[in-house]
Amino acid sequence: MIKKIKIAFFSLLSLAVVSSAYADLTFVSWGGAYTAAQQKGYINNWSGKVNVENYNGGLGEVKAQVESGNVTWDVVDILPDQGVTGCDEGLFVKLDQSEFIDDMIAGPVSECVAPQIFWAYTAFYSKSAFPGKKPKTIKDFFDVKKFPGKRAIHTWANATIEMALVADGVKKKDVYKVMSTQEGIDRAFAKLDTIKDHVIFWSAGAKPLEMISSGEAVMALAYNGRIGAAILTDGKDFDYIWDATVLEQEYLAIPRGSKNEAEARKFVAYASSPESLAGVTKHITYAPMRKSALKVVQKGEPWFHNGVDVLPHVPTSKKIIKKAIIADPMWWADNGAEVSERFGAWKGN
Amino acid sequence: MSIKEFVKFDKVDKSYDGEVLVVKNLNLDISKGEFLTMLGPSGSGKTTCLMMLAGFETPTNGEIYLEGQPISNIPPNKRGIGMVFQNYALFPHMTVKENLMFPLEVRKVEANEIEKKVKTALDMVELGEFGNRMPLQLSGGQQQRVALARALVFEPRLVLMDEPLGALDKNLREQMQYEIKHIHENIGITVVYVTHDQSEALTMSNRIAVFNEGKIQQISSPDVLYEKPNSSFVAQFIGENNQLNGKVTSINGETCVVETDTGENINALKININKVGDNSLISLRPERVYINSKEKFDNNFDAVVKELIYLGDHIRTRLEICGNDQFIVKVPNSHIGLKLSEGSSVKLSWKTEDSRALEAR
Amino acid sequence: MSEITNSGILTTDGIPLKESLKKAERKNKIRALLLVAPLLLFIFFTFVMPIGSMLTRSTDDSYINNVFPKTFKVYQKWDRVGLPSEEIYATMFLEVKQASGFEIGKASTRMNYAKSGWKSMIKKSKRKFKKISENDGPFKDKMIEVDKKWGDPEYWLALGVMVDPTTYEYYLNSFDKKYDSEKNIIDQPEERRIYTKTWIKTFKVSILVTFFCLMLGYPISYLLATLPLKYSNLLMICVLLPFWTSLLVRIVVWMVILQQKGVFNNFMVISGLIADENRWQLMYNQTGTIIVMTQILLPFMVLPLYSVMKTISPNYMRAALNLGASPLHAFWKIYMPNSVPGISAGGMLVFVIAIGYFITPELVGGKDGQMIGNWIGYHLKTTLNWGLSAALGGILLVIMTVLYWIYNKLVGIENIKLG
Missing domain, CATH: 3.40.190.10 (Periplasmic binding protein-like II)
Structure with missing residues (x-):
């Protein structure tokens, strides 16, 4: 009897050892x-x-x-x-x-x-929202006179700063150089100020698509994979503004x-x-x-x-990557906290 | 309005669910200064009547008059009726004094007047020094007196009491009964009192209305109710009572003869039996039965002592008589007292007018 | 007689009564202690320890001082004018070169809180210093060649705030202040002043949410407490139903209702109460946060209120009416004061939960609805600035404790009733 128990015990033990090896x-x-x-x-x-x-x-x-x-x-x-x-x-x-x-x-x-x-922060819109002229560049995204309506952007600072600078005329390759100066950051926030009254914020990735679908906003920044899924599998009439899309x-x-x-x-x-x-x-x-x-x-x-x-x-295909900015993680590691606090202050005011 | 109709219930019905009548066709007059008790088992409709009078329930049919005026449309706070609640309902966040001031303040009585009245009321219930205590710091009896003082302090036309002594222990309850009775006598206010305790009712009331199943069974003064119950319910409910079953064999004017199941013939007053052959229940108070008496009585029967219980002032004796072994006689514990022993035979006798032949229920 | 008074009362066996009593009670005490021991241990390990360790982080600056001990020593001698001396440069060079990769990494994260840019600078330097020999001084110019930020006095000045192993900088940061290089307390630059505002906002939102919960919860609780059981059970389920649905589902539903093209605004436009172009912004701002939080926290107000109101005898109201008070007066003077334990319990509960809330503000807060909890989460997860998180959390803890103390003084904690 005791022998049997011993055998059972050791076989269990060895089983445990084997299974942990293939955990x-x-x-x-x-x-x-x-x-x-x-x-x-x-x-x-x-x-x-x-x-x-x-x-x-x-x-x-x-x-x-x-x-x-x-x-x-x-x-x-x-x-x-x-x-x-x-x-x-x-x-x-x-x-x-x-x-x-x-x-x-x-x-x-x-x-x-x-x-x-x-993955990319990409601006997009619904074709039906702009029956005439359609927004093509990030400048258009920041131009509320030419393309009136609400813009939906995320609640944190990443990509928005880069896009604001490009919209303000900074060359894509110079974006992080400009951002590394105090004046550069001021410039980005000054550009953001121009659309501030036209902005609503999202924090969950599905929201910008709903906001565009429901007409709550006319243009939005979203994760490109979400936009892709909406177009390719849900058949939505969305279109991208690949200009100044920020690759992460x-x-x-x-x-x-x-x-x-x-x-x-x-x-x-x-x-x-x-x-x-x-x-x-x-x-x-x-x-x-x-x-x-x-x-x-x-x-x-x-x-x-x-x-x-x-x-x-x-977004890395040949035609698109030319228009894109690849986000600089080192810059964000250095400056992320400071810019985020400033972005928070900007949002709340 | 006559003084006899200070409060008048006129054909009042009450139903909560539209199916069962809790109060059925109630007609009741209460005269000014009277202490009227509504007595009955729980669910008999007595508290509902009180609540209708206070204004917390509305009659389903009929009308209640106070000093000749219909009051169904007067909200409770405008009726000027004082009430002592079960468990007192003293406001726990106010001191005793504040509790008493409350009805005066809402009536916008002047401050020094309030002071005076509160003092008088507290003195009346002998709690003059307890004004600054919180109700929960008082004993049950003291709380009870505060509740009483609060119901009286604004000099209402009428005071209602809903089983106010239910939460007190026996000694305190008896003491409070006398106090309430004295206060009533001293200030002469009209009181409607609800209780299910018959001794309480007997002690305090001018008149007692015995309720059962939504109806008044009998309304009269305590002594009449006790001595001359006109139904077996009242006889049973009020006081202790011996009952003997039988059939009516003959009727002679005011009296009749009832033959018990074991063949004895009992002479009794005819109360509410109709004809020979009816089943009847004879009601007989224990203290009206004599043991081994030498005097002559209409009713004399042999009995066997079954049990003796020593109760100090009297010995409660259970006997078997006429086939009933629950027959109780109270034997006074006086120095000439009888020496009874369990199992011994005795002779029991009583007068015709003490045995009342009632309908058998 | 005198003997007894000297040694206290003795038992029949001559043992002092107190001693005997103690002995008799000891068993009970041990038993009681054993019974609560698991709970005490659980609370110690899951509550006291983590909070304690978190709070120590809020003032702890020892790590950086262990990585650069010599640098900080020579740094003290610097007059804070212009660029530091070669001695400081050389010490820094050697310590960066000799420290292990992790140490340098962790230290650079810390340095980056004081001045953005330290992180990449240290990282780059660590890599490139490998090629420079330790005997190859002077180092000043070589270091500036590696990264020109070494030649920027701003970075050197920022080191000054870190020289003590204990720091209050995180607490200063929590109120938009900081140290300068000589540890004087100064304001943060204008555009970074965010926390004081957020504190005020957090309080405002919490107070408003508590207020609205009370306004909505009181009548419901009253109804619940006074209705017959079969109706009150149904109503209770209605109150608790949102409690049982997932938080996210509820928030999404609110979004559908409250957004500008949402159900509520559509209704207002269709019924002509507001113009199509003036749709109300009820979501992605403070209004949205307050609305949604009120709904989510309502049960926390209703449950304690209900349980207290359940114990208020209906006879109190009857007695007050009977004594001549109008229904309103009776409610205000009699019912309300008796429900205060419920109000305060519910209010405390809602306020305490609200003040630390972050999921709802994150999702519906949008531009100005975010609260201090969101920043705690941000620094906990993204910047790894646990010191600042701990300081913000610590302040929250102090605020709660103070509130609790005030509450205890005013209302008395024994008056809290949860059921």
Whole structure:
């Protein structure tokens, strides 16, 4: 009898050891359509099991986990300034970047990150709102005389500052140079002042699309993937203003102290392969960060999952990237807090 | 308006749900200065009558008159009727004095007048030094007196009391009964008092209206009610009462003969039986029964002592007689007292006029 | 007799009574302690410890002082005029070069709070200093060559605020003040003054929300407490129904109703009460925040009010009427004072929840509806400036404590009734 119990005990124990060797990876991303695209694009084809969790961004949770020594996340989908700060503060482990470092359109921002996608703050409108002349440039977005009506913008400062400067006549390549001076920031806020009375604010990504659909606003800034989905799958009559669209980078990183670090490293290499990145673009119109992945998309057109060409909606495609600004995460890491406070003050007044 | 119709219930019906009548065709006159008690078991409609009088309920039909004026359309705060509530309803956030000042202040009585009246009222209930206490710092009896003082301080035409002594213990309750009675006698105000306690009713009232099932069963002075109940309900409800079942065998004017189930013939007053052959219930007060008396009585029967309970001033004796083993006789504990023992046989006797033949229910 | 008074009363067995009593009670005390022990431990580990550690962060500046101890030592000697001496440059150079990557990273995040730009400067320097030998001084010009910001006195001056391992800078920041390089307290530049305004706004919104909750909640609670049970249960469900639906769903519904092309404005336009071009802005501003928060927090007002009103005997109102008071007077003088424990409990509850609210203001606050909680969240998540978050949170805690104290003085905490 006791022998039997012993056998059962040891077999259970060995089972536990084996299963912990093949422990599930915890992959943390933003949820919604983007994470769904990641799942369909590559996670589902991964050999191991992956638990997908959602979070609201920021480094707060990662910092708390690393500092307490109880790290439950294995791979985190992060923004570039988190990639910078998190790497600086030792919240993330360094990665082998040799595979992709020469294949990237921009970045990587630090030694701790692997490429994922570009997403963009893009201005857009409903064609029906402007039956005559249609807005084409960011100047038009800031011109409430020529194109009257409410503008919907997000409650934080990113991209809006850059766009305001371009609308005020700054060349795209000089934007961050101008922004690095006090006068440059003043200039951006002065430009923002011109539309202040015509602005409504959103903080959840679905809102700008609703606002345009309902006529609450005539033009809005939104995440380009949302606009793409509205046009490609919902058949909305929206159109982009690609001028001065601000591209933001999106990376993967592994928190220091992950319990499955080796497995996580393999997964991150897989997740940042050209095929995986192109796989994401199959389901959402965010842009792969690797040139080779863009080629995969180009060859595969019509690449979008419902059989339409996707490149006209992808902000790194040849025609669009010329009009775009690639956001400088270093500038935002340096100045983000200060500009945000100022933006908050500007909003409230 | 005559003095007899100070308050008049005229064909009053009350129903809450449109299906059951809680008060049925109530007609009642209360004269000025009278202490009238509405007595009855719970659910008999007595409190509803009081609430209609106070203005918290409206009669479904009929009208109530106060000093000859219909009051159904007068809101409660304009009726000038004082009320002592069950559990007193003293305002817990005000001192005793403030509680008493409240009715005077809303009547815009002058400040020094208020002071005087409050003092008089507090003195009346012997709580002169308690004016600055909060109600919850007082004992139950003291709270009761404050409630009484508050109901009287603004000199209402009429005072209503809704089971005001229900929450007090027995000794205090008896003491308060006398106090209320004395206050009533001293200031001569009209009081309508609701209770389910018959001894309370007997102690205090000029007249008692016995309620049952929404109707007044009998209304008369305490002694009449006790001595001469005109229904078996009243006989049972008021005081202690022995009951003997039987059939009417003959009727002779005011009296009749009832034969019990075990064959004894009892001579009794004919109260509300109609004809020979009717079932009847004979009501007999325990204190009107004599044990082994040498005097001559109309009714003499043998009985067996079943139980003796020593109660100090008297011995409560349970006997079996005429097939009823719940027959109670109170034997005074006087020095000439009888020496009874359980199981012994005795002779019981009583007068014809003390046994009342009522309808059997 | 005198013996007894000297040693206290003795039991029959001659043991002092007090001692005997203590012994008898000890078992009970231990038992009681064991019973509450799990709760105490739980509260300690989930409440006292985290809050304590958060509060220490609000004044802690030791990290940076451990990374640059020598630099700060020589820095003290600097007269704060022009650029510092070569000694300071050299010490800084060596300490940046020798520190580990993490230390430098964390330190640069801290330095960036004092002056934007430190982060990239330190990061760049750490990389490029590798190529410069430690014996290759003087370093001043070499450093300025690496990043010209090393030649900007502003950055050097900003170091001054960090020289102590304990700092009140985060608390100063919370009220739009800061240190200059000699630790004098000065105002933040005009365009960065945001927190004082936000504090005022947070108070204003919380007070208004509490007020509206009371105005709406009082009659409902009264009805709930006085209706017969079968109706009051139904009404109670109506009150609690929004409680059971997801917060986000409720907020989205409010958006549909309140936006400019929303149900409410459409109704107002169709009924001709307002002109089409003058639609009210009820969303994405303070008005929206107040409306939505009032609805969300209403149950927190209704429940304590209801439970208190339930205990107010209907006889009080009857007695007041009977004594001659008009219904209004009776309500004001008798009913209302007796419901004060409910009002204060509900008011405290709503106010305390409202003052720390951030989800609703984030979603519907738009341009001027955001509260202090939003900034706490921002610094907690985005800038990782936990010191400032902790300071803002600490101030919130102090405000609550003060309110609680005032409340206790005025109303008495024993008068709070939640049920």
